[in-house]
Every structure is written in structure tokens, then in C-alpha cells.
Amino acid sequence: MLKGINQWCYPEDTSLEDVFRYSKEAGFDAVELNLYKSGGIGLTLDTSAKEAETIGKLADRYGIQLRSLSTGLLWEAPLSSNDESTRERGRAIVKKQLELANIMGMDTVLVVPGIVDEKTSYLDCYQNSQSELRLLLEVAEQLDVHIGVENVWNKFLLSPLEMKRYIEELHSEYAGVYFDAGNVLQFGYPEQWIRILGKQIRKVHVKDFKRSVGNITGFVPLLAGDVNWKAVLTALHEIGYHDTVTAEIPAYSISPYHLAHDTSRHLDVIFNSLITTERA
Secondary structure, eight states, X not given: OEEEEEGGGSXXXXXXXXXXXXXXXXXXXXXXXXXXXXXXXXXXXXXXHHHHHHHHHHHHHTTXXXXXXXXXXXXXXXXXXXXXXXXXXXXXXXXXXXXHHHHHTOOEEEEOOOOOXXXXXXXXXXXXXXXXXXXXXXXXHHHTOEEEEEOXXXXXXXXXXXHHHHHHTTOOTXXXXXXXHHHHTTTSOHHHHHHHHGGGEEEEEEOEEOTTTOSGGGEESTTSSSOOHHHHXXXXXXTTOOSEXXXXXXXXXXXXXXHHHHHHHHHHHHHTTOOOSSOO
């Protein structure tokens, strides 16, 4: 498996060259970039093909692979909305992700499928998001880029069986899951999700979580929470997953660049199956 780190792990004002340099120095194989609004650092809704190619060459110069593209923009323009104009904006965001991914040689884009709230019922979220994803999968197939639906705290797709069925109903080999091990822990066990989703998993995010906190402040650095990493790694091996495992952790408030080195070492512990409940 490849060690990856998300651009979000660094302070917002960190240049892409520094992101690539710090990641390489820390021992990472890949960096996951994000799609931002106009004015953001790196890839934005206004990024041209030529600009994307230049960023790809910069990553190559540092020996960093670019294998996936995430975004937080769909929280503001969810594909599940009952408002057509909002869904249209969401489609445009994912299309931009797909286009940039194709240009830069990435094989997967992360998509938050929808949001259940007082205005959007669970059923609306299910039906609206699937309808939009079917349209987007036509683009994905043309560009040879997979759409990875993420399990995230959106009050939606709360069990692995439901997520598996949701993906199957899209009837496309380009529809899959972007699995986040830390996001599951509040209401399940990541190793169980992995075994059920199996080959549907396109990419993996990792963060840790403390159940005793029980809210968003419970997300902590790797090895500091309650995720059973040995069980997670075992399950990933069982399903034959050998792709990128990407850390997605908030930047440190003090000496934030050290997060890359700490996280790289933590991933080494996980990859080497050194976590055990027994002491020699």
C-alpha cells in the first residue's frame, strides 16, 4: 500500500511546492489535492488544463504521486438538494474534479453524495443523489476516472450494507466507495465495513477517533483514538486492497509541518502490523 497525505493536513496558506516537499521529506508516496473555490491554493474551479499540467509536473519533480482529488465544496452545493440550481452547481463541481483528475492522471475523485437535513429527507437524499451520480458517471466513464462516494457525517448511508446496495444500484464499474476508517467509528466498526464493501473500495482515508468524546472534536491523530488499526489493516489485506491509504488530519496548531513526519511514522506502525494488545 502507498502512504498518502491530504493537502488539508497543512495550513491553508501552504504552497503546493511546500506541500510536495514536506510530504516527500516525511516519506509519503502520494499527496491528495483538493478542489477549492477561486483564489484557493492549488486546484480551483478556475484552474485551466495547462495550470493542472504544471502542478502535475511539480509533483513529479518531488517524486510525489497524485492519485485522487477531494473537495469540500459539495457541502455548499449538495447533489441531494431539492433545488435544481443547487444540484446543477454540485454537478459542475464534480465535473471539474473529473476533468482535472483525467488531465493529471488521477484515477479517483472523492464525492460526498448528499446531506440529510430538515429540508432534505433521507429518501430525497437517496433518490436525488443517485440521479445526479448517474449523470456524472457518464462523464466519469468517458474520462476513465472513478467516483468514490465517501462515508461521512452527513446522516446518510449509515450502514455498510446500505452503502453497498447504493453503489450497486448505480450500475457502473466507475462507481465505488472512498472509505474513511475514522468516520465509521461513531456508529460501527471499520473492519466490518471493509469486508462488506470489498472491491467497491476505490481509495481509503484514515484518521482516528475517540468514542468517549463522541462529536467532531473527537477526531485525533493516528494511534491516539479507538480505531483498531491492526483489524483495519488485516481487513484491507483480505479484500486485496493495495492502493493509497491517505491521512486526513487537521493541521497542528503549533509547528504544523511536523504533522507530516508524525503521521508518516504512525502509518509505518499501521502498515507493519506493529499494533498489538499484547506486550512481548
